Amino acid sequence: GQQLNQSPQSMFIQEGEDVSMNCTSSSIFNTWLWYKQDPGEGPVLLIALYKAGELTSNGRLTAQFGITRKDSFLNISASIPSDVGIYFCAGKRFEGFKTIFGAGTRLFVKA
Amino acid sequence: KAGVTQTPRYLIKTRGQQVTLSCSPISGHRSVSWYQQTPGQGLQFLFEYFSETQRNKGNFPGRFSGRQFSNSRSEMNVSTLELGDSALYLCASSLEAGKETQYFGPGTRLLVL
Numbered sequence: 582g583q584q585l586n587q588s589p590q591s592m593f594i595q596e597g598e599d600v601s602m603n604c605t606s607s608s609i610f611n612t613w614l615w616y617k618q619d620p621g622e623g624p625v626l627l628i629a630l631y632k633a634g635e636l637t638s639n640g641r642l643t644a645q646f647g648i649t650r651k652d653s654f655l656n657i658s659a660s661i662p663s664d665v666g667i668y669f670c671a672g673k674r675f676e677g678f679k680t681i682f683g684a685g686t687r688l689f690v691k692a
Numbered sequence: 693k694a695g696v697t698q699t700p701r702y703l704i705k706t707r708g709q710q711v712t713l714s715c716s717p718i719s720g721h722r723s724v725s726w727y728q729q730t731p732g733q734g735l736q737f738l739f740e741y742f743s744e745t746q747r748n749k750g751n752f753p754g755r756f757s758g759r760q761f762s763n764s765r766s767e768m769n770v771s772t773l774e775l776g777d778s779a780l781y782l783c784a785s786s787l788e789a790g791k792e793t794q795y796f797g798p799g800t801r802l803l804v805l
Contacts, residue, residue, distance in 0.1 A: 616796075623696070623782050623796025624735075669735065679748045680725075680794070682735035 587670050587683030594660055595691050602686040603654040604670030612673040613646050613653035614680070619666045627668075628655070660690050694719065696785050696797035704803045710771040713800045717764050717785030723747075724766040725794060726758060729780040738781075741766050742788070770802075778804045 587604045594600055604613070612631055616624035628639050630646035630653060637644055643656045653672075657664055670683040697716045705711050717724050725748075726738040737750040741760035758768040764785075770777055780801050784794035 621798065623784070623798050625796070626793060629793065671735075679737045679740065679750065681737075682727075684734040 585670055585672055585681055585683040587686055589686060590684070591687040591689070593689045593691070596660060596662060598660055600657040600660055600664070600688060601654060602668060602670075603652060604672070604683045605652040606672060606681075607651065608672075608674065609650040610672035610674055610681075611650070613644070614671040614673070615642075615644050615653070615655045616669040616671060616682075617666050618669065618685070624669055657688075660688075662690050662692050664688060665690050696783055696795055698781075698783050698797040698800050700800060701798065702801050702803075704805060705773050706805050707773055707775060709773050710769065711773060711802065712767055712769045713781055713783075713802075715766045715768075715783030715785075715797060717766070717783075718795055721785035721787055721795075722764050723786045723788055724760055724764065725784045725786075726766070726768050727782040727784065728752070729782055729799070730778075735782070738768065773804045775804050778802060 585604050585606050614629050615627045617627050618624040628637050628644040633646055633650050634648050635646040641658045645654055667685040667687050669685045671680050673680050699714045723742045725740040728736045739758050740748040744760045755771045760766045780799045782796050782799045784796045786794045
């Protein structure tokens with residue numbers, strides 16, 4: 582079945598550092614999504630990408646839809662303690678198809 | 693506008709019992725999806741409902757079922773609970789079926805003993 586390989590599994594960084602995480606698949610996706618989940622809460626949509634090569638920013642977050650349609654990455658610049666949480670990538674092949682989620686990247690930020 | 697609400701937030705059951713979880717979508721949203729989240733398997737899609745009809749289904753056994761009411765509220769039911777059903781069950785709503793902008797609720801944490 583379809584799988585998304587998300588890496589790294591976890592990251593321990595210092596406040597102020599930049600962060601990069603990515604998601605790859607053997608299948609093509611037409612939509613890539615990035616979510617953040619805080620402890621005890623449901624995931625919150627951060628960025629949605631709809632076109633190959635698209636680069637979208639949301640504050641300190643920047644995500645790109647890979648040219649091959651098989652990957653995406655998320656960058657967080659100048660990390661702060663509230664960036665702590667689990668970041669999930671998700672892909673959707675076609676509208677109406679179910680969303681596939683990566684296993685998540687757990688981010689720890691040391692003040 | 694109120695967000696997605698799920699009840700109960702926490703639940704403890706024993707093996708063999710059955711459980712019903714409830715989800716109220718954001719007002720005006722007609723699509724509701726359910727996910728199971730576990731440390732080992734991550735977020736797994738259970739099913740999606742739109743206009744009281746199941747539109748998509750994940751790879752879960754028949755013990756997992758759901759339904760949607762005319763007011764878009766949804767319930768999922770798990771019968772004959774197993775230890776492995778312990779998980780966070782998340783509900784997400786969106787305006788229309790298949791749309792990418794899903795809004796998640798806080799989840800129901802189920803523990804099966």
